[in-house]
Amino acid sequence: MDNELYQAVLMQHSKQPRNFGPLENPTHAADGHNALCGDEISVALRIDGNTVAEAKFTGSACAICTASASIMTGEVKGLTCDAVQTLAGNFRALLKDGTGPELPKKLEVLSGVHQFPQRVKCAALPWETLVSAMQSPVG
Amino acid sequence: MDNELYQAVLMQHSKQPRNFGPLENPTHAADGHNALCGDEISVALRIDGNTVAEAKFTGSACAICTASASIMTGEVKGLTCDAVQTLAGNFRALLKDGTGPELPKKLEVLSGVHQFPQRVKCAALPWETLVSAMQSPVG
Amino acid sequence: MASNLSEIRGQFPFLKETVNGHPLIYLDSAASSQKPARVIGRMSRFMESEYANVHRGIHLLSERATAAYENARTSVAKLLNAPREEEVVFTRGTTESVNLVANTWGRENIKPGDTILLTEMEHHSNLLPWLKLARDADANVEFVPVLENGVALDLDSARRLLAKGPKLFAFVHIPNTLGLENPAADLCAWASASGTTTFVDGAQSVGHQPVDVQEMGCDFLACSSHKMCGPSGIGALWGRHEILSAMPPWQYGGEMVDRAYYDKPATYREPPARFEAGTPPILEAAGWAEAIAFLNDTGLEAIREHSVSLANAAVQQLQKIDGLRIFGPVARQAGLVTFSIEGVHAHDVAFFANERGLALRAGHHCAQPLMRMLGSPSSSRASFYLYNQPSDVDALVAILHEAVAFFR
Amino acid sequence: MASNLSEIRGQFPFLKETVNGHPLIYLDSAASSQKPARVIGRMSRFMESEYANVHRGIHLLSERATAAYENARTSVAKLLNAPREEEVVFTRGTTESVNLVANTWGRENIKPGDTILLTEMEHHSNLLPWLKLARDADANVEFVPVLENGVALDLDSARRLLAKGPKLFAFVHIPNTLGLENPAADLCAWASASGTTTFVDGAQSVGHQPVDVQEMGCDFLACSSHKMCGPSGIGALWGRHEILSAMPPWQYGGEMVDRAYYDKPATYREPPARFEAGTPPILEAAGWAEAIAFLNDTGLEAIREHSVSLANAAVQQLQKIDGLRIFGPVARQAGLVTFSIEGVHAHDVAFFANERGLALRAGHHCAQPLMRMLGSPSSSRASFYLYNQPSDVDALVAILHEAVAFFR
Ligand SMILES: Cc1ncc(COP(=O)(O)O)c(C=O)c1O
């Protein structure tokens, strides 16, 4: 039961999230929150030209949201903004149906989420915040 | 069934109401209505000193209300205002319990009304309007 | 529907009731309709195994309740053929829906000197909130007249008044008094041509016949569950998404807020949540969805035909009663008949009929100005729905003959 | 109550539900309570043989429905020990009751520069309508602070702030977060001494313990049926008769009007009708009355003792969990416990608990500013009611131990 959702890899990401903490000199940033369960997350980016050079996050969120943010920030580093948009779209499909086109292996740890509709928002929040950050230059 | 409510005497009063029509030179008057069923009634009085010398009514109302107004206008003529107030109170008791202290015989035709709570308002409306008229000098 | 009428009637437990030994004949559906066993059963089951508060719960019952609540929204959206389900806001009923729009869209959009156009055949619920808004906003109110004896809306006047470009046109689709249906699509088309926003009171039409907000072309439509075999306590406002999204909240509280603070203005959620403050009618949504499924299974077009044909039969026979006046058109467009009888007060008619098992409505039918204008402050109304049968009309006619003999 | 607990539990059908084979343990009654069989049965019977629209009908079903609806008003009046039953206005629930008063009494009485006093522990429903009113009326808002960790309202501050004579003091009797009860009678006495009008949010107290508006000395009190074993879709506003009588209408429509016109302002009926526009929650009133009868039969004092003792037992055991923080006083005054666990997010706790059959609530509990101030934007809440039993507490504790081991 829980194990379908809280897979071991996911729990590692949630207990020891990567890219967690403030980013110095971000070029783009946004806050996201899920009023329904209390997840609060902030994503900060450094975009060089058209490439996401750095991505970090802070906040207080549930295991699914934290793990999703941890994996996400790892995956998007080095991608062009267009590629990130495409990936975000494909990830949405994964959350909806449990499969998605051309997804990096690491994201598949979140494929179980689609069976738990009330947790889909948790996994999606970091990505929504990321997309919103890409459109929000700092300062 | 109907007969307990619509007694013969009552139907006579409703089909041929006494004191129905406009009163010339009223000293006191009031309108009453029952929003719930559409009874509309106006009571006009000529009060001489402390006595109700004349009482008439107009309007469009159901059989119970019309009969009650017909009987009422007949009974109160010649009474002092205080006596009318007392009578109105006793009549309220009749409508509530089916009996009332010191009521003129003619009012007893309405004693069946208390068994039909949704018709109590119909029988009471003329009296409420009368009491209100006594407090409303014309002009 | 005639073929399976007895099957339909078998689904309505209230038909087992009697008055003084007479079987109950319910001709008061325009005030509120009766509930079939499957709606009653659905609500029981919901309370037994699916009930909790909605939206914020992460446990089994809360998930079930949320699913039922949101599925009900989908059912209503489909019933109205709404483009998006977020356009359906749950309210207590038609009255609250009108008040909601008057207090949000109305207060933001109606300015001094603006005109609100209504019709002379409105129910108090689609009249008083707009009159109050107009008074507060210093706006004008105009009325599309009703033709002699209420046979129809004066469409020439409607067209002319709409051409003047009022800010809002609020009108009833099917009035609860006249047995007619207003040509809502035409009225909305004329309104749109002048940039007029339209609000349709669908209390008597939704669930009684097919209603399609896209075909109608209106901007808002309101309806009530209790008029269509569903429970009391719930109804809906449908509004176009762009319009709803731009509207401020009306009631404030839990569920409608995004972020709340002690010391600065809150931010609010998107529609429909923005307009559903506090614990909503959860159980009622589950019951309403079942009622809609029941109506769909029966067929809305068949239901309309059935009710209208009963009303037509009633009109044919009632016309023969001396001194009986029927309001509205002879050829019925909706399943009800309002009438007055010379020398017999409506209140007595209803009382007399009830003693014989027949449930009629008497009074002003929450349309005082109309009924006053038609010269009949108190009248009787017989309204038909899917559980009525041809013999109900015969009983009505027989009892009215008796009443006339008794009271006149 | 301990003696007949199994009998009480036998009356709640939801207890038959399971999650992954685990019996359902419902610790979310503060969000909404479950319904006993007799309430479910009453509502079915009502729809089978007593349902119609209320007030204006002169036929059997309408009389029955009106009687049930008005008897429900009497039941609520008695439950609150209201001096008069016309002082009970039916609304959708606590949220609508607050909005009603803010939009009527509030708009007439709150003037620029006036002060509205609230507390820092309000539910959004007793916070946002007043903040909106204050903004519109250019009034000030002050807050009675909450003591460290939410153990109590700061009564010294309350007294001081009330001595300044605010126009209104709106406060929660029992907050849905802290497991405490505010000394409502004292607060109202201090308020009255300054001529301050009082509004009490009774959502969590009414139906959970004896509540007496005369003893309390408040001017308004709001509550919700769904929190006390009754259906959703109905609640009440109680207000002193003199105050209600002087209030203008809020929602306009059928039933609340006396005489309506096209071209001049309507006249309105006396309370409570003036505030009940449109078809009211009829079925819901019948169900709520049955719920009140059930609670009275069980005994409100016994219910309080039962729920509070379960909460106390929970506090005792939860305190032993490392990193678990409980908000509010150690000695519970109300049957709920809100807590956060270091390193384990509330959302995960609730999910994990649900997989084991335990229904908890997670989030901000519609009290964002309070929970933010207490440093815990998301927390878990276990709330107890008459159908909970001591072993529910044990299950809660065991599952939380497991969750800590799993997530930390
Ligand atoms: C035409 C019409 N409009 C509005 C309403 C008000 O509906 P509700 O009482 O459900 O709010 C009614 C029903 O009474 C109606 O018949």
Ligand SMILES: Cc1ncc(COP(=O)(O)O)c(C=O)c1O
């Ligand atoms: C303390 C308190 N006040 C107000 C409310 C709002 O009640 P309702 O949602 O029934 O309107 C609630 C319940 O959510 C509550 O717990």
